[in-house]
Amino acid sequence: MTVRELTKVTCYHCGDPCLEDCRVHDGKDFCCHGCEVVYDLLNESGLCDYYALEEKPGVKQQASVDEQRSELFDIAAVRDRMVDFSEEGVTRATLHIPQMHCSSCIWLLENLHRIEPAIMRSRVSFTNKELTITFREDRFTLPQLVQLLRRIGYGPQLTAVGGKEQRSSVPRMLYIRLGVAGFIFGNTMMFSFPEYLGSDTEAGLRTGFQWLTVLFSLPVVFFLSTDFFRSAWAGIRSRMVNIDQPIALGIVALWTRSLWEVISGVGPGYFDSLAGLLFFLLIGRWYQAYTYRALRFDRSLEDFLPLVVLRRTEEGEEPVNVSDLAPGDHIVIRDQELVPVDAVLLAGTGHIDNSFITGEPLPSRKEIGETVKAGGRQRGAAIELEVLSSFADSRLKRLWAEQASLQDRPAMPKLIDQVARRFTVAVLLIALGAGLYWWGKDPAQVWLVVTAVLIVACPCALALSMPFAYGHTIRLLGKKGLFLRDAEVVERMAHVDTVVFDKTGTLTAREAHEVNWKGDPLDANEQALVRSLARNSTHALSAVLYNELKSERRAAIEVEDHAGLGVSGVVDGMAIRLGSADFCGGGELSRSNGEAHVHCTINGFHRGHFTVRKRARTGIAEAVMELRERMRVSLLTGDAQVDEALTNAFQGATVRTRCSPLDKAEAIMAEQQAGHRVMMVGDGLNDAGALAQSDVGITVTETTAALTPASDAIMDARAIARLPHFLVFTRRARRIVLASLALSLCYNVVGVSFAVTGQLTPLFAAILMPLSSVTVVGFVSIAVALASRADRSTDDHHA
Amino acid sequence: MSVIFLLITASTVVAGIFLVAFIWAVRQGQYDDDRSHAVRMLHDPAPPANETPVDR
Numbered sequence: 001m002t003v004r005e006l007t008k009v010t011c012y013h014c015g016d017p018c019l020e021d022c023r024v025h026d027g028k029d030f031c032c033h034g035c036e037v038v039y040d041l042l043n044e045s046g047l048c049d050y051y052a053l054e055e056k057p058g059v060k061q062q063a064s065v066d067e068q069r070s071e072l073f074d075i076a077a078v079r080d081r082m083v084d085f086s087e088e089g090v091t092r093a094t095l096h097i098p099q100m101h102c103s104s105c106i107w108l109l110e111n112l113h114r115i116e117p118a119i120m121r122s123r124v125s126f127t128n129k130e131l132t133i134t135f136r137e138d139r140f141t142l143p144q145l146v147q148l149l150r151r152i153g154y155g156p157q158l159t160a161v162g163g164k165e166q167r168s169s170v171p172r173m174l175y176i177r178l179g180v181a182g183f184i185f186g187n188t189m190m191f192s193f194p195e196y197l198g199s200d201t202e203a204g205l206r207t208g209f210q211w212l213t214v215l216f217s218l219p220v221v222f223f224l225s226t227d228f229f230r231s232a233w234a235g236i237r238s239r240m241v242n243i244d245q246p247i248a249l250g251i252v253a254l255w256t257r258s259l260w261e262v263i264s265g266v267g268p269g270y271f272d273s274l275a276g277l278l279f280f281l282l283i284g285r286w287y288q289a290y291t292y293r294a295l296r297f298d299r300s301l302e303d304f305l306p307l308v309v310l311r312r313t314e315e316g317e318e319p320v321n322v323s324d325l326a327p328g329d330h331i332v333i334r335d336q337e338l339v340p341v342d343a344v345l346l347a348g349t350g351h352i353d354n355s356f357i358t359g360e361p362l363p364s365r366k367e368i369g370e371t372v373k374a375g376g377r378q379r380g381a382a383i384e385l386e387v388l389s390s391f392a393d394s395r396l397k398r399l400w401a402e403q404a405s406l407q408d409r410p411a412m413p414k415l416i417d418q419v420a421r422r423f424t425v426a427v428l429l430i431a432l433g434a435g436l437y438w439w440g441k442d443p444a445q446v447w448l449v450v451t452a453v454l455i456v457a458c459p460c461a462l463a464l465s466m467p468f469a470y471g472h473t474i475r476l477l478g479k480k481g482l483f484l485r486d487a488e489v490v491e492r493m494a495h496v497d498t499v500v501f502d503k504t505g506t507l508t509a510r511e512a513h514e515v516n517w518k519g520d521p522l523d524a525n526e527q528a529l530v531r532s533l534a535r536n537s538t539h540a541l542s543a544v545l546y547n548e549l550k551s552e553r554r555a556a557i558e559v560e561d562h563a564g565l566g567v568s569g570v571v572d573g574m575a576i577r578l579g580s581a582d583f584c585g586g587g588e589l590s591r592s593n594g595e596a597h598v599h600c601t602i603n604g605f606h607r608g609h610f611t612v613r614k615r616a617r618t619g620i621a622e623a624v625m626e627l628r629e630r631m632r633v634s635l636l637t638g639d640a641q642v643d644e645a646l647t648n649a650f651q652g653a654t655v656r657t658r659c660s661p662l663d664k665a666e667a668i669m670a671e672q673q674a675g676h677r678v679m680m681v682g683d684g685l686n687d688a689g690a691l692a693q694s695d696v697g698i699t700v701t702e703t704t705a706a707l708t709p710a711s712d713a714i715m716d717a718r719a720i721a722r723l724p725h726f727l728v729f730t731r732r733a734r735r736i737v738l739a740s741l742a743l744s745l746c747y748n749v750v751g752v753s754f755a756v757t758g759q760l761t762p763l764f765a766a767i768l769m770p771l772s773s774v775t776v777v778g779f780v781s782i783a784v785a786l787a788s789r790a791d792r793s794t795d796d797h798h799a
Numbered sequence: 800m801s802v803i804f805l806l807i808t809a810s811t812v813v814a815g816i817f818l819v820a821f822i823w824a825v826r827q828g829q830y831d832d833d834r835s836h837a838v839r840m841l842h843d844p845a846p847p848a849n850e851t852p853v854d855r
Contacts, residue, residue: 172831
């Protein structure tokens with residue numbers, strides 16, 4: 001909790017706590033140099049309103065290495081994905097900027113022309129996280145633009161550049177349909193008023209109104225209902241019963257019956273109910289689209305990898321498309337860049353972080369001549385590699401293909417379709433029965449009764465209950481850090497009885513480490529010396545030491561990075577070495593898995609070593625214990641051992657070590673064959689197969705903007721301790737849906753009982769239909785909100 | 800009583816105009832993004848574009 005005490009001062013730019021790196025500039029506190037630079041830039045351009053709109057709106061500056069890559073934005077393949085048009089020196093480009101998060105972001109991005117006059121206009125689409133920018137390319141190039149954006153913390157994402165086909169917002173046509181439906185609903189109700197009020201209106205007036213409603217009903221049937229007809233027809237063709245079939249039947253019955261009534265002068269028809277029906281149904285469709293719009297879940301491998309890499313030829317370096325790489329090419333991979341293909345190291349030292357593939361966060365060392373597998377990320381100085389295989393043949397591509405072949409998992413019958421099947425059969429039987437009954441009694445009534453049954457049985461409320469109940473569930477889960485792909489996932493989650501965890505990167509955090517010292521105790525002064533030296537090294541373990549040791553920092557001189565060995569330097573006149581046992585003069589010690597050693601020598605004396613181990617995420621042990629009370633829990637890991645922090649939680653549970661990606665998928669398949677509904681929680685690409693095989697695959701990620709394997713859901717790593725509550729919540733949501741289905745069936749029973757006796761008046765239909773829809777939607781909304789609140793109180797209890 | 804037909808026609812035409820305006824707005828893309836418009840109207844207008852920042 002030492003961090004807490006230091007958080008009194010937060011950065012004026014990004015709002016992060018200012019630790020001892022704190023700097024005061026222009027009367028304001030900043031956490032790092034990067035934030036200070038952004039502030040200066042904005043201040044110079046008179047853009048400090050940025051800070052007035054929202055508190056601490058900035059995006060913390062990441063490693064500046066990205067800047068080098070901006071020249072890649074100039075090659076045609078990348079350019080074409082972003083540039084909408086380019087004529088006479090004026091270019092318009094659409095960039096995907098996932099970092100934007102608040103109104104200050106919008107303001108700054110739309111005022112870019114005040115920083116760079118060559119920018120003519122910039123416009124944010126917040127929902128799509130897109131920036132459309134028009135600029136004079138003869139004076140300001142695209143790479144320069146990208147650099148400017150990076151400098152202010154809004155670097156565009158190169159790999160997932162938004163094109164029109166990726167738009168995730170609600171389709172425009174749905175809004176138009178909704179508007180037209182509302183317009184017709186309101187006007188038809190108005191025209192029907194004379195009918196509602198009674199018979200003392202003039203006959204001419206009534207006929208006039210009736211024909212107006214006929215006119216208005218045309219777009220309802222031929223424009224608004226087309227989706228329902230299409231879906232119903234698709235169902236018939238594939239011999240499946242779906243919820244849109246009784247709806248389509250209801251629409252047709254409503255319209256023909258009403259048209260017949262008006263033409264034959266019998267009555268006014270049910271055009272008001274028809275318009276209302278479509279209005280409510282479309283609201284349901286809209287809400288469904290609205291809840292799912294935020295996230296993209298289907299990703300291709302190309303989204304993960306750099307589109308271009310630098311190829312080194314005799315003439316120099318040139319950016320090339322990854323897919324154009326051929327074996328034998330030499331490529332240069334710089335700090336933080338992904339190795340896109342399998343390659344052999346030619347120059348430099350590889351510190352390859354395979355966390356994307358395996359979840360393992362500590363980089364592994366690669367010496368010249370060793371093979372680096374595709375998907376690793378270099379951390380440290382640039383390296384040169386020789387390409388071994390083309391992109392299409394790389395291991396990464398194969399892993400991905402393996403995952404894709406596992407995609408076809410057992411389909412779970414959707415609740416709504418199960419209900420729809422019985423419902424449709426029941427409605428048809430009732431209509432038939434009522435028809436036969438009236439056939440014997442009064443044949444003139446048959447047509448009226450049959451249409452009345454079909455009209456009143458139209459499952460509007462039924463069709464609304466599910467999108468709203470699951471839509472709310474998805475929305476509330478999203479607020480808590482679990483983002484589901486669609487409503488079906490809620491249902492799958494409600495059935496889960498087995499939870500399988502991946503270990504590395506899922507249960508253990510990527511960045512949090514446990515550091516222990518073994519050897520002669522170091523006093524506070526010595527710790528400060530070590531920390532000061534660690535700061536001067538780019539090695540990942542140094543960064544861990546620097547972050548975990550809490551002491552002041554001093555200047556280090558004569559710092560030297562010995563590639564592959566460690567770092568040496570002088571702090572306060574003391575010579576210090578950090579690194580491998582050989583380098584520091586200590587004996588090589590046996591290490592347990594997932595552990596790294598950093599030896600330390602001060603003034604020539606070997607003092608001992610630090611052990612660095614990944615730490616389990618907070619609350620994991622408790623969450624696992626809680627899950628185990630209710631369901632089967634198991635752990636699959638590619639490592640040889642389970643970290644100490646987790647052994648207690650998984651005591652007695654199924655734990656499998658040394659799992660290959662295929663082993664994981666097979667383990668899950670075995671569970672499924674034993675009749676279990678399995679949820680897989682994983683993170684790396686090595687879990688991708690298991691995620692796809694499971695009934696519910698959840699990907700854990702530390703930043704929601706990060707790229708993750710395809711899955712049913714994405715979970716914020718901080719929310720993982722709440723998993724038991726999420727499962728309880730989805731079960732409740734399913735129960736709420738069942739209750740709402742029962743409620744809407746009650747309305748249908750009441751309506752049908754009026755219909756079969758031939759007493760369904762237009763006014764009654766016009767009241768019953770909206771009433772049932774509104775009460776069902778109201779019921780599910782309130783019930784789901786309450787179910788999630790009950791959840792929150794238990795969360796507090798655990799916190 | 801024919802005056803009511805006139806009124807109905809007039810009101811339907813007015814409502815129709817709004818419907819057309821709505822459809823136009825949707826096609827313009829005004830409903831594609833429900834956040835930034837609401838925020839943008841609260842932002843103060845920028846000073847004239849030709850005004851160079853004051854040197855410090």
